[in-house]
Amino acid sequence: MMSVLQRQFQRRLLTWLARRQPATATVLLVQKLLFVFPTRFGFGVLALVLLLYVLGTNYQNNLIMLLAYLLLVTVLGAIILAFRNLHHCRLSAQPLSDVYAGDSVLLRISLIRAGLPQALDAGWLTDRQAPALLPVEAPDFVLALPAPRRGHWQIPRLKLQSEYPLGLVRCWCYPQLDCRYWVFPRPAVAAGDASLQPPDAGSADEWTGQRPYQPGDALRQLDWKRFSRQQQLLVQQYHDRVPLTTELWLSPDPRLATLEAQLSDLTAKALLLSDDGQPFGLKLAGQMVPIGSGPAHLRQILQVLALC
Template structure:
């Protein structure tokens, strides 16, 4: 029985989201309109409505004009609150952008901007549909945090705006889908071993940092003979202590790491370390490699490739 109820609730939610998608398609900038705004009384509003009904019944039964006048005044107040709550959000323009790229396990910071011709909305709360946590908006901008547990290139979830302006009698809210995406790079975690495990004859090697093409004069003990036997390509293991100045560093997945996520985290760590050391580096991946380069733009290109690996 519980499963049937959960399934029916899920189907109902999916229909509601499809209906909202049809009425408000995803866009970089959205102006709030009446076709996807909702107004409903709060508990206090329902209490005022019940009080109006009670006063009206008492006033008509006892033919007391003062009680009827009070009931009509409260009814006018309730109706005026509905109009003011709607106008508080109506024609408000929304846009969003990520403040910075993040690594897996961090929180992505999304800057939400609100603009309106006649001042800013009052008593406004904003947040994500999932997770359902609202933040008070004080001014024309607000920063909303979004958990980023996995790497990739993601679109922000549906945004929820709500306000109980002006007296808390009614709640005006809407669900807005903004066209905003953010990058989540693999978490930079170094490999749990050092480069000496790649070569038993190299006792003083530091952490393995990648491979590059063989050049005359390179130590033969650093050659990757396994890859040479498979692909007839002569590559040299590079370590942080043996990277020569002026040479290009090629980053490739460390086969000693068993999981893909561990390999990507290690590649992220080595790419950041190479950029900090101003060492030109490239990335070997399928189907195409990323050429050797340096600078923040090149590092971001490599991290984006790792995020989508």
């Protein structure tokens, strides 16, 4: 019962927020987008103010009243300070890579302001459950988002919140960033299909160096160790082998029952061919991708598959 109500409320909130702040590429956190409300501790301190006022009145003790007012002013000041902690922060988001269905997409969120917000927590506002918030420790931080289904998705609303500086007042916002990410079908080679074998380990490309990440680069070539150490995205570069000359067309395998299974199969094959450096094309019922090779070509193929 409660969860139904909660979900109803969440949906209402999302429609209201959609009207209030449509998606934009960068969001500047202005007054319209920031919400403030006392925390439980904040209400506790307000109750203390009331208690001290009554105590001061009954003892006719002006100093206790003075302390009560000082505490009240502290709570009021905390509202402004909590608001200013997030105010005028500029946000943007960028997916780190394309992912396969069932993985988690990593999104890099950037905060831009002189003097960054303190003690910030961030998470996603989805209509399924209460957002799990993680502490933010750097102006550029990475948030993982589960990507269960293939497609080209818009990121959900972010939730940023902070109780800085005194924990009396929470300031939070739900910015919607216009940022899309690709989820490709999960690669799965159909059982018994021996037409395409993975290349031998021995014939792997020769490593030639690293270069900065660009969108579209293969995820498996990212230097993850380096990213976790230095938050710097680098791509391993391998020397291209001489491409094979045979032309190859991929098309759905009619032996597979479901569309998803066919797409997974095609994805797996496309990946294997691309790894081999084999040029290939894609023929579907309504679409065709001409023969080509290279990461951009592979990405085009996978995007077509994701949107099927």
